[in-house]
Amino acid sequence: MSERMANTIPALLLRAAEDHAGRVAIEDGAVRIDYRDLPARALAVTRALMAAGIAHGDRVAIWAPNCHEWVLAALGVHCAGAVMVPINTRMKGAEAADVIGRSGARVLFVVGEFLGADYPAMLAPLRPDSLDRVVVLPDGTARGLRDGECAWAEFLASGAAVSEADALERARAVCPEDLSDLMFTSGTTGKPKGVMSTHGACVRAFSEYVRVIGLVAGDRYLIVNPFFHAFGYKAGWLTCLIGGATILPHPVFDAEVVFRRIEADRITVLPGPPTLYLSMLAHPRLAETDVTSLRIAVTGAATIPPVLVERMRRELGFSVVTTAYGLTECGGLATICDPTDDAETVAGTSGRAIPGTEVRIVDGDNRPLAAGEAGEICLRGFHVMKGYFGDAKATAETIDAEGWLHTGDVGTLDARGYLRITDRLKDMFIVGGFNCYPAEIEAALTEHPAIAQVAVIGLPDERMGEVGCACVVLRPGRQLDEAGLIAWSRERMANYKVPRFVRFLPALPVNASNKVMKNELRALAGAM
Template sequence: MTEPASSYAHGASDQSMLGDTIGVHFDRTVARWGDRPGLIVRQQGIAWTWAELAERVDAFAAGLVAIGLKPGDRVGIWSPNNAEWVITQFATAKAGLILVNINPAYRISELEYALNKVGCKALVTATRFKTSDYIGMINTLAPELAISHPGDVHAARLPSLRAVIQIGGDDPGTFAFDKLAHHGREADRQRLKDLAPQLQFDDPINIQFTSGTTGLPKGATLTHHNILNNGWFIGEVLHYTEQDKVCIPVPMYHCFGMVIGVLACLTHGAAIVFPGEGFDPLATLQTVAEYRCTSLYGVPTMFIAELDHPDFATFDLASLRTGVMAGSPCPIEVMRRAIRDMHLTEMTICYGMTETSPVSTQTRIGDSLDKQVGTVGRPHPHVEIKIIDPDGRIVPRGEKGELCTRGYLVMQGYWEDTEKTAEAIDVAGWMHTGDLATMDADGYCAIVGRIKDMVIRGGENIYPREIEEFLYRHPAIQDVQTFGIPDERFGEELCAWIKLRPGETLTEEDVKAYCREQIAHYKVPRYVRFVDEFPMTVTGKMQKFIMRQKMIEELG
């Protein structure tokens, strides 16, 4: 009897990986496609060629050098999607600076932690977005800004920070983004040219925060080689050329926007198209129709919002052919509607994580509908995948186990955290994802659960321990457990069960109000229940599956 094949697959490919830094590759793209559309930002009225984008990137990079930033320094960016985000992404890469992505939904405590965790010397920030007053929050953290000269910040709570660069404003103590480009002198531009051959593609270039069971975000540290090649192979799978225009309504602070979006465009000369600062279904549909976009990105909830928009039928979307749906499982009916009603006949599904730059597996153009909705694809070029049991042995195909990935795409590690890095990446170089998966006879993987108790709400990863650690700070709360429950709109919503200290009283609204000004909106529990005790095992372990089931029954 033949033994079943093992759950191991390798994305064997005769396509070479790129051996460039992002800055060098940016210059190659500009030299080859300089007169082609490079960046379109609808809400800002911007339509630049690659050459016009390059002028602004080089000027801003020189400005960063002029204020004393040196290779290896960390520069935070705290902003919704806009042209300045893209300029900053490429300018920091050219100057050898490590760009630190900060979620636009972060509040004061999260910002303080992120900036200090990696020692940001500079922060590029929007003035405000939706309900977030960024400059107000920065001034709360660093009141010294108001009496500082730009570039001379010495804040007690942010000891590493030296410069704040403000998009769309010129508050005291900050550099105006547009003006900083004029700080660069010829000597600074020459310094950038001299730096180009010195920078290496294995240098870290990006830090993105991701949480874990400890509850405190960890800084996944990614190199030029990691993210440039991931963007390159995503574009190859999608058959991108310089004729494509890619509509990117997903956020830039996440790999979905800055790698799957921007770097896939960079490596193929395709146009980067932003429909707005944040996701809006109407603006997305308008942008696709107005600019004749050929590719569209989103998590499933975004596509549902677009398809269900009352004006959907009025838009000509015939220019679309491909795109990426990722972030959470795709319902089969949503994929059918996207193919039928949005002309997305070459739509693909991606799977990955921040620590893997991000894409490990992707469906391919021409795959059956069953593969598109029932799996997350097969390994990317030059990527290995295996599925293992709790003892680390590879399981037979079709059996469930933990998905692990290995290759150029695995991060360098968590910033200055060797212990957590060793927990995630084993001695053989395998990244342990914490996701439970199966692999079929064709090497296609399906995600069937999570080892880690993570909640995915509308494509946003929420780690219950992080929320619990935050709620424990409330003086009236004795104990708390958070978990996800199914939701038709967002996939999952967060629920908190809270045990109060003796004699204390709180309402559900009290808890939500406490969260709103301190943590990102998507982390605020949708449901709050007050309990006297929690279901536990005889050994004292919390049984969240029982809590979850009770909430499902209560909510019907």
């Protein structure tokens, strides 16, 4: 079954099975799956999808925390030639239903219960008509199945009607130009947009990532970053398949639990946002915990102080500490620091462009700027998205006629070609590694009956990097307090989108065009 040219995810899976047979591919609690057995496990999902009528190009969604079934489901979708649609586990029912409906997903793999929430129940009253089947993953609870739901084991058993040979034929028919995933990322218009990425781009970009960070066969990668995000999916378990490392899924970050796993499971690779390492360094049990197995750390999402890089090397024992930059629209990776770079470079920049990628800085008229001049970061290369699903207008607004992806981020390139992120053209802010888009949050908050106007901004936070602050103008005669609005928000949106602070104002500051002046608002809110 060898496929020497691994330029699709199915081909990568088949090659890894041959090259790394005898090594553990996935270790999840008591579950151990050998690389040699991984294709058959993935193809079992493919067979069930084929039996359910899933054809090449159909969309299949996954709404679950990190677990081995997530990886098997995703690989099964890829081998079926279908397009995987990951859904953020922090989304509420309405948010997930919107993604499922607009993607046209026909099958959903979903966790039963997670963090006290019943995910199928949240979706049930809003279930889109396009969704033919809901497959509930085993989750260790006594939760029973409801009407319209199918158990994971039952779903796999239904694939007996399709031979493994037919499933393998389908997997080998997948081409590098075929869509691998449709990852929804929020935008300034307030609605998440589906980013179309291809197999060839994913494998090529993250093969380079494996080379740069020095991942080797036998490494043990604790994946704390969620699989629904490019950091946990492409820079996570897909990276493990490329390098022959062991995937150790971790569903929820907790410093003490992660510490125990590092020691007990001899973790060697632990990427994450800066907040992960800051939490570890601040943990009272750090001095008594054996973290000597740690070797590779990759971070991003925010500029970090050089002292953090030095402490990660000195106190956590990482020999490789690097930073990278990417966004969903470019597959998650565009630039990366070399691990041999000094602490100032790793902390203060996001590295240089990976091979096959161009980076340039432009002014407001789309003219390239010289080294050191700040402007919008633009990317061009093999990994730029095919576009936004079903949204030609938004695609044209983001990718120009010359193929440059306009990121909306502001930065500089130095004489060495290293990228430094300095600001954002858009109002996006980042909470613990998750992108937050004010327009989307504002649209949800304006549904509150007491709110006349609202503007959301990001405020600095030592632990999370930034947190949301809602600046609210109340309707005449209405009353609302901070705790009440935060509680209302928690019931309606993902936790990272929920404002941590609320400021009540008599009016929002606006310019002559009646646009809210968010810089002035940040200064005002920060001083209150």
